[in-house]
Amino acid sequence: MTLLLHCALPGLAACLAIALAVWVLSLMRQDASIVDPFWPIMILAAGVTYAVCLQRAGPRGWIALSLAGAWAVRLSLHLGVRKWHDRTEDRRYAAIRARNSPGFGFRSLYLVFGLQAVLAWIVSAPLGAAIASAGALNVLDLVGALVALFGLAFEATADWQLARFRVDPASRGTVMDRGLWRYSRHPNYFGECCFWWGLGLIALAAGPHGAWALASPLLVTVLLLKVSGVGPLEADLVEHRQPYRDYIARTPAFFPGRPRTPATKT
Numbered sequence: 016m017t018l019l020l021h022c023a024l025p026g027l028a029a030c031l032a033i034a035l036a037v038w039v040l041s042l043m044r045q046d047a048s049i050v051d052p053f054w055p056i057m058i059l060a061a062g063v064t065y066a067v068c069l070q071r072a073g074p075r076g077w078i079a080l081s082l083a084g085a086w087a088v089r090l091s092l093h094l095g096v097r098k099w100h101d102r103t104e105d106r107r108y109a110a111i112r113a114r115n116s117p118g119f120g121f122r123s124l125y126l127v128f129g130l131q132a133v134l135a136w137i138v139s140a141p142l143g144a145a146i147a148s149a150g151a152l153n154v155l156d157l158v159g160a161l162v163a164l165f166g167l168a169f170e171a172t173a174d175w176q177l178a179r180f181r182v183d184p185a186s187r188g189t190v191m192d193r194g195l196w197r198y199s200r201h202p203n204y205f206g207e208c209c210f211w212w213g214l215g216l217i218a219l220a221a222g223p224h225g226a227w228a229l230a231s232p233l234l235v236t237v238l239l240l241k242v243s244g245v246g247p248l249e250a251d252l253v254e255h256r257q258p259y260r261d262y263i264a265r266t267p268a269f270f271p272g273r274p275r276t277p278a279t280k281t
Contacts, residue, residue, distance in 0.1 A: 022068035026061040026143065027136045033057050034132035038124050047112060047119075047127045048105035052095035055087035057135035062142035069146055075156055076146035079217050082163050083142055086210055089167070093174050107243065137234055138211065141218035144228035148221030155220035163213025169195070170206025177203070190258045198271040200249070200262065204239045205269055211235040245269060 037053045062080050066072045072080065104112070108127065112119045115126060176194040180186045195202035211232040218228035238244060245268060249259075265275045 022065050022143065025068055026064045026139060027133070029060040029064045030057040030132040030136045030139075031129070033060055034128040035124075038128040041123065041128070042120050044102075046102070046104045046108075047123050048108040049098060050128055050131050051105070052091050052098055054131055054135055055090045055094075057132055058139045058142075059083055059087035061136055061139035062146070065139075065143045065146045071149065072146045073149055074152055075148050075150070075217060075221060076142075078152075078156065078160055079142050079145035079214055082160065082167070082210075082214065083139075086163075086167055089171055093171075093178075097178075134234070134238070138231045140228040140231040141211070141214040141225075144218035144221050144225040145214075148225065150221060153220055156217055159213045159216030159218075159220060161213070162216060163210050166206045166209030166211070166213055168206070169209060170203050173202035173206060188258075190262045192262055192266065195271070196266075197274060198267065200266050200268050201239075201245050202271065204244050205271065208232070208236055208239055208269075240269065 033053055033056060034050070037050055041047050041049050062083050066076065066080060069076075111126065112123075115122045173195045176196060177191055180191045180193070180196075199205055215229045215232040218225040218231075240246065249263070249268075267275075
């Protein structure tokens with residue numbers, strides 16, 4: 016644990032270095048939302064830094080780091096491709112820009128990029144706990160890996176289904192309510208949440224000293240439900256799209272479940 020604490024600051028420094036480079040790029044493009052495809056890379060960079068610093072990653076550490084690598088590469092490519100096809104600034108970041116102008120260019124360094132780096136560093140906690148562990152693998156490692164793999168597959172499938180829906184001309188003006196989106200309004204977020212709880216279980220498998228790493232899935236859950244995910248996204252969709260209000264009436268918000276039959280008015 017003491018040795019891991021010595022590697023914590025280098026992990027944070029790796030996140031901040033990437034954030035600084037992307038901030039410079041955002042000034043050139045006048046688009047703060049370019050940070051999104053790089054956020055998974057910050058988390059993976061922190062994990063790699065822990066492995067290099069500790070120089071003792073055992074099976075548990077390599078399992079966690081491999082899962083995080085697969086997650087980071089997939090999500091970064093997914094967000095990067097989407098950003099490449101849509102060069103406009105995401106509405107969430109545009110709203111932050113409007114609230115903090117003039118001078119948003121400099122302010123975004125800490126309001127957006129510095130904050131993202133710190134959050135990525137906190138989310139990387141299970142990687143540090145797993146890499147620092149020298150103990151043998153146990154049942155909790157297997158459960159955690161299976162939960163993480165399930166979350167990764169669930170999230171990837173949901174993103175793929177949504178991407179196909181968006182490029183289909185017949186989908187214009189309609190709401191995605193097929194596939195996994197029939198059972199949850201945010202199956203991609205649910206999968207993301209499962210992935211990080213899976214890594215949290217792997218960190219916990221290292222022993223009681225790994226319990227602190229559960230701050231990572233807790234933070235991810237709060238971010239997805241309240242800060243940058245379900246809440247803000249749905250507030251905007253409900254305001255502008257009647258079909259989405261109908262979708263809300265029949266579909267669970269986060270945890271997948273059977274579609275509901277909307278009550279009929281009398």
